[in-house]
Amino acid sequence: MKWSLSAAKTFRKCQREWYFRHCLASPTANDPARRDAFNLGKLQTVAGWRGSVVDDIISRTVVGTLKARKMPETGGVLSEARRIFDMQLDTARKHPLREPDMPVSSWGRSYAALASVEYGDGPTMDEIDRAWTEISEALRNLLRRRNFLERLSAAKILMPQRTLQYADYGVTVVVVPDLVAFYEDEPPAIVDWKTHAVGTSDAWLQLAIYSSALRRCKPHKDFPEAPSARAPDEIRLVEVQLLLDRMRRHELDDEDRASADDYIAESATAMLAALDGRKGHELAVEDFPASPFETVCENCVFKRICWERQA
The missing domain is CATH 3.40.1350 (Trna Endonuclease; Chain: A, domain 1)
Incomplete structure (x- = not known):
């Protein structure tokens, strides 16, 4: 079994969510339920997606430039961030979960899936504007730390x-x-x-x-x-x-x-x-208790399949 800090936090919060995310989900299984769980596990809040864009730009653009012993320029970094932001927002609005025959890997860097599209009307313009403002602010704050970036470049x-x-x-x-x-x-x-x-x-x-x-x-x-x-x-x-x-x-x-x-x-x-020593195919959703807290269930990306199985 693989252990990660995120898995540990999920297990502590809700064992059933842990089961869906780390035991049932599979991108390659023939079982549609396992593929569905995998896709649902890719859903993010707008805040989570915002953080993913920041991580992507730092890892690829900022660190990539530092590896070349150059200092990243604010304009170029923000331009690339806006390109990725717009591209992923377009994908999220189309909702890739509606394309079950297209694996996540086929979308490349354009992939993004939002819980608010799966379970509601999608992100509001205020949420989108705030997400971009915070992405821009986060990257600007990092790029202003020239001494720190120079230390990394060394x-x-x-x-x-x-x-x-x-x-x-x-x-x-x-x-x-x-x-x-x-x-x-x-x-x-x-x-x-x-x-x-x-x-x-x-x-x-x-x-x-x-x-x-x-x-x-x-x-x-x-x-x-x-x-x-x-x-x-x-x-x-x-x-x-x-x-x-x-x-x-x-x-x-x-x-x-x-x-x-x-x-x-x-x-x-x-x-x-x-x-208890069991393999994935031997496990059942009923073996894993759901969180007793309503807010945890309401914000869970797996609530569709969880509630369907309880019906």
């Missing part, structure tokens, strides 16, 4: 959205840091971009899990060093709150790292207990 290797995984606790732990930077004569750095409109999220747990995965995973062929040789406190952890224009360096101690390990172990144990 890295030997920049790895955006690189999957790291290792086996422990009876599961395969899988993480995808926003950015890993390796330097010639300095320890690696992990950067996590946040697009929250309010500063209520502390990314220490996420970054602690990323740091552990970087040290414990099998080094990729293009790693310039073996991160396992680094002491746990050597790997630098940076959280960038893009909308709030704040940057924070996380300094973790042994207790923090132990807490992160305990979180994974306890979560993985609960998930494995829920599966």
Whole structure:
């Protein structure tokens, strides 16, 4: 079984949503119910889609420019962001879930699916305008941090959205840091971009899990060093709150790292207990309790198939 922080949070919030998203969903299965669950799992809120556009532009355009030892220009970055935004908005309005014969991969970067289209009248113009304003603001705030970008540009290797995984606790732990930077004569750095409109999220747990995965995973062929040789406190952890224009360096101690390990172990144990040794085809939706909170159900992207099965 694969474990991720997002899966753990989903399991804690609603085991039935976890079942739909991580057990039932499949893009390649012949079973229409499994493909439907996969497609529903791609639905996003407007705020979630906004964050995805920001992540995409930073990973491809901003980091791509830094890799070439150049500084990204605001005009060019925003122009590309607007192109992707408009292209994905057009796809979202067409609602790709209505095209079951077109796999997600066939849409390329144009793919976007919004929960408000599946379950309502779609995003309002105010929501769309606000999404673009916040995308623009987030990217402008990052691009103004020239010293920080120059430090990233000086890295030997920049790895955006690189999957790291290792086996422990009876599961395969899988993480995808926003950015890993390796330097010639300095320890690696992990950067996590946040697009929250309010500063209520502390990314220490996420970054602690990323740091552990970087040290414990099998080094990729293009790693310039073996991160396992680094002491746990050597790997630098940076959280960038893009909308709030704040940057924070996380300094973790042994207790923090132990807490992160305990979180994974306890979560993985609960998930494995829920599966009880069964494979996907042996599982039934009734085996996984739904959240008792109405707001969780109302905002769930799987409510159509969940409610159909309860009818």
